[in-house]
Amino acid sequence: MNRIASLLERARSADPDDRPPNILRALHAVQAALGSVPQDSVPEIAAALGVTEADVAGVLLGYPELRTRPPGRHVVRVCLGESCVANHCGRVLKEVEKKLGVRLGDTTRDGRFTLEKIYCAGNCAASPSVMIDEDVHGRVAPASVGALLKDYR
Amino acid sequence: MTGRLYLSQDTSARAVGADRLARAWAKVPGLELVRTSSRGAIFMEPLVEMDGPHGRIGWPNAGERDLPGILQGENGTPIERIPYLAKQTRVTFANAGVTRPLSLDDYRTHGGFQGLEAALRLTPQKIVEEITVSKLRGRGGAAFPVGLKWQAALETHADRKYVVANADEGDAGTYCDRMIMEGEPFRLIEGMLIAAYAVGATEGYIYCRYEYPAAARLLRDAIALLTEAGYLGDEALGSQARGGGRFMLEVFVGAGSYVCGEETALLQSLEGKRGMVQAKPPYPAVSGLYGKPTLISNVLTFATIPAILARGGAWHASLGTEHSKGTIPLQIGGRVKQPGLVEVPFGLTLEDAIEEFGGGMAAGARFKAVQVGGPLGSLFTKSGFKTPICYDAFARAGAILGHGGIVVFDQETDMVELARHFMAFTADESCGKCTPCRVGSVRAREILDGIGLGRRRPGDLELLADLGETMKAASLCALGQRAPYPVLTAIEHFRKEFQ
Numbered sequence: 063m064n065r066i067a068s069l070l071e072r073a074r075s076a077d078p079d080d081r082p083p084n085i086l087r088a089l090h091a092v093q094a095a096l097g098s099v100p101q102d103s104v105p106e107i108a109a110a111l112g113v114t115e116a117d118v119a120g121v122l123l124g125y126p127e128l129r130t131r132p133p134g135r136h137v138v139r140v141c142l143g144e145s146c147v148a149n150h151c152g153r154v155l156k157e158v159e160k161k162l163g164v165r166l167g168d169t170t171r172d173g174r175f176t177l178e179k180i181y182c183a184g185n186c187a188a189s190p191s192v193m194i195d196e197d198v199h200g201r202v203a204p205a206s207v208g209a210l211l212k213d214y215r
Numbered sequence: 216m217t218g219r220l221y222l223s224q225d226t227s228a229r230a231v232g233a234d235r236l237a238r239a240w241a242k243v244p245g246l247e248l249v250r251t252s253s254r255g256a257i258f259m260e261p262l263v264e265m266d267g268p269h270g271r272i273g274w275p276n277a278g279e280r281d282l283p284g285i286l287q288g289e290n291g292t293p294i295e296r297i298p299y300l301a302k303q304t305r306v307t308f309a310n311a312g313v314t315r316p317l318s319l320d321d322y323r324t325h326g327g328f329q330g331l332e333a334a335l336r337l338t339p340q341k342i343v344e345e346i347t348v349s350k351l352r353g354r355g356g357a358a359f360p361v362g363l364k365w366q367a368a369l370e371t372h373a374d375r376k377y378v379v380a381n382a383d384e385g386d387a388g389t390y391c392d393r394m395i396m397e398g399e400p401f402r403l404i405e406g407m408l409i410a411a412y413a414v415g416a417t418e419g420y421i422y423c424r425y426e427y428p429a430a431a432r433l434l435r436d437a438i439a440l441l442t443e444a445g446y447l448g449d450e451a452l453g454s455q456a457r458g459g460g461r462f463m464l465e466v467f468v469g470a471g472s473y474v475c476g477e478e479t480a481l482l483q484s485l486e487g488k489r490g491m492v493q494a495k496p497p498y499p500a501v502s503g504l505y506g507k508p509t510l511i512s513n514v515l516t517f518a519t520i521p522a523i524l525a526r527g528g529a530w531h532a533s534l535g536t537e538h539s540k541g542t543i544p545l546q547i548g549g550r551v552k553q554p555g556l557v558e559v560p561f562g563l564t565l566e567d568a569i570e571e572f573g574g575g576m577a578a579g580a581r582f583k584a585v586q587v588g589g590p591l592g593s594l595f596t597k598s599g600f601k602t603p604i605c606y607d608a609f610a611r612a613g614a615i616l617g618h619g620g621i622v623v624f625d626q627e628t629d630m631v632e633l634a635r636h637f638m639a640f641t642a643d644e645s646c647g648k649c650t651p652c653r654v655g656s657v658r659a660r661e662i663l664d665g666i667g668l669g670r671r672r673p674g675d676l677e678l679l680a681d682l683g684e685t686m687k688a689a690s691l692c693a694l695g696q697r698a699p700y701p702v703l704t705a706i707e708h709f710r711k712e713f714q
Contacts, residue, residue, distance in 0.1 A: 082486070084486065084487030086470060124491075124646075125472050144388045144549070145388045147624075148549035182385065185230050186620070187546070196429070201231055
């Protein structure tokens with residue numbers, strides 16, 4: 063696990079000396095490199111940062127976008143914001159669940175997709191929205207879901 | 216075929232095919248494609264434009280095969296004659312759709328840095344007075360007088376002060392901050408620079424939500440360009456006037472927590488901690504980030520500052536209604552015909568927003584309800600249509616303007632399901648600090664689950680009302696205090712559906 067230690071050293075260098083370590087920044091760095099922040103790495107992270115395990119666990123579990131397990135190759139986020147709800151995004155979600163064969167929060171067996179919800183992709187004037195990785199797709203109709211997913215291998 | 220065309224690179228334009236057009240047309244010889252910000256008329260995206268003899272000419276909802284016609288100039292619409300745009304009062308979004316987001320030249324030739332230059336000719340106290348005269352109120356939702364905040368940060372003595380832009384635009388139905396960050400990041404940063412000079416801050420952060428990766432990238436690029444150009448860094452512009460001369464700016468990305476849009480939770484998160492709401496006072500302007508005076512406002516508020524300094528506080532105070540001065544970018548969405556961003560002076564009625572700008576209902580949709588102010592905003596029916604869009608009228612109606620989101624629901628919307636959705640959202644996003652919010656939201660969702668499944672028990676609606684009152688009275692932040700409103704207004708207007 064030397065990798066985590068060196069990652070954290072780099073993250074620590076962004077913190078000015080007179081400030082306590084920025085745990086969220088450190089966990090972002092770990093996740094960017096490893097795909098997730100495994101729960102069993104918490105003691106090592108805490109030791110490297112000089113904080114308690116409780117501090118690290120509190121941050122790790124306090125943010126939906128910090129993951130303790132790596133997601134599939136692509137993360138599909140169906141927007142459940144109000145404008146999407148008004149545009150009946152439930153129908154889009156149902157179609158995505160059908161096409162992928164998984165429910166919200168789950169990963170397809172081949173590891174290709176993880177399906178999640180998002181409370182607003184900020185694309186409200188082109189609802190309903192589906193965000194796949196960093197791409198936002200707008201005016202998504204249930205019938206266009208299949209074609210949309212095809213581009214993400 | 217030769218010519219220069221303009222096409223937006225805003226996330227919403229890309230979400231409906233702008234990049235597809237750009238890819239398809241990339242190899243066309245002699246064609247120069249300029250990627251700009253978006254005009255905010257998202258229903259027209261992808262909107263392709265070309266220079267005409269009297270301003271730009273546009274082709275809304277352009278497709279790949281329209282290129283030959285566009286290059287011939289066939290059937291284009293002069294942009295200035297599009298009523299949706301012509302009827303707006305564009306100030307903060309004056310350059311939307313016109314300029315390239317990362318071109319300093321474009322920014323300068325379209326009024327950029329005039330506010331900063333005006334500010335640098337004033338003393339910090341005079342700048343704060345200009346903001347006070349403008350009667351600007353915080354645009355993030357709380358509508359706190361900005362001048363008071365700046366005065367407090369200016370008067371508090373400390374060895375270090377911070378300026379923080381709240382770019383955690385989490386209210387569903389809103390995207391004006393995203394459009395500023397993606398479309399004209401320099402305007403936001405100019406506002407932050409003016410604020411830093413006024414209160415004596417040497418460091419700044421833009422706390423950008425995780426869901427806006429394009430905005431975070433653009434901001435980082437903008438900061439690099441401004442550092443190179445001498446506006447930011449160890450020897451920032453105006454250094455002589457400010458003594459120290461240092462203003463460092465950094466983008467910090469959150470991790471998907473809604474409550475981090477609340478300022479005290481945001482500052483906790485910026486320190487790298489769990490995003491938990493803190494009791495006030497002390498207010499951040501006195502004791503904020505790392506216990507230092509911190510001027511924190513949302514993106515739109517900072518982006519409003521340059522125009523106020525360039526044109527004067529009195530000019531700003533001449534727009535709008537008695538207690539709501541200036542303009543507000545409304546973000547009209549849901550089941551309307553013309554969803555998009557509309558910047559107008561305060562005072563327009565809800566009806567005009569929906570009918571005149573929203574264009575009425577989309578094909579096949581009939582109006583049922585409208586929610587204003589994001590997921591914590593109240594629902595209105597047509598009986599509330601004459602309500603003017605300003606802080607006072609909304610406060611009188613027990614409602615909020617929030618961040619200017621307007622979402623219209625149609626006849627197919629199940630109000631019980633919608634109410635359940637609101638409470639599920641609060642249950643998901645409650646930070647847990649206040650028991651009424653943490654427990655109340657889950658209980659309310661459970662009750663609404665039951666009603667949705669046809670298992671309503673006697674006293675359920677009374678219990679919901681009681682839970683709502685407790686949450687309103689005993690929660691620290693707007694999430695717990697406001698979460699009951701959409702549910703209770705849904706019950707008030709559509710009681711039959713809950714029985």
